[in-house]
Amino acid sequence: DIVMTQSPDSLAVSLGERATINCKSSQSVLYTSNNKNNLAWYQQKPGQPPKLLIYWASARGSGVPDRFSGSGSGTDFTLTISSLQAEDVAVYYCQQYFSIPLTFGGGTKVEIK
């Protein structure tokens, strides 16, 4: 099984400042046939279902603001919120869809400092 490890578990960032969340997979999730990383990021606000933010490690989901960006390849990935807004308070999860079983990171809680 591919283990997804997120860090930190939580972080507090001032409004307008940058938030950075890391995700490390225990094996590479890079498909060499198409050179795409099978890695997604989701945002879950309290009392709501998750929402897709980023897929293929760096492609933004439909309607996702451009302050959210994803980067990385192979086993190391980052989600960056360039200028934190109040509505970005949520838990963020990474997920690999490279192999079964599909696995999620433990989540990172983002709060306002």
Next chain:
Amino acid sequence: EVQLLESGGGLVQRGGSLRISCAASGFMFSSCAMSWVRQAPGKGLEWVSTISDGGDSTNYADSAKGRFTISRDNSKNTLFLQMNSLRAEDTAIYYCAKSDGYNYDSSFDVWGQGTMVTVSS
């Protein structure tokens, strides 16, 4: 508008069975893999099962193998999860999720609101 609406959750005794459903609308249901993802109270996300677009391929988490069965009715745009031999640790919100592709190797681009399953001991 793309929508997923789960139903069928509730309270069930340990060892009992439950079937939950997910009604899809607003997209070509028969062209997308579909999945169930659960979230225990206060915990993170756990993938449960995925079924391919045509229903000919299914995959399960170890925690679901042998007890849960995923299925779909493409004529009715509906996804199902039959859960047998339920345990206390199966207590969770069960989300239906649409894949951005025809098999498991794609992200979940649409999620339902979830249905709560509570297993009492």
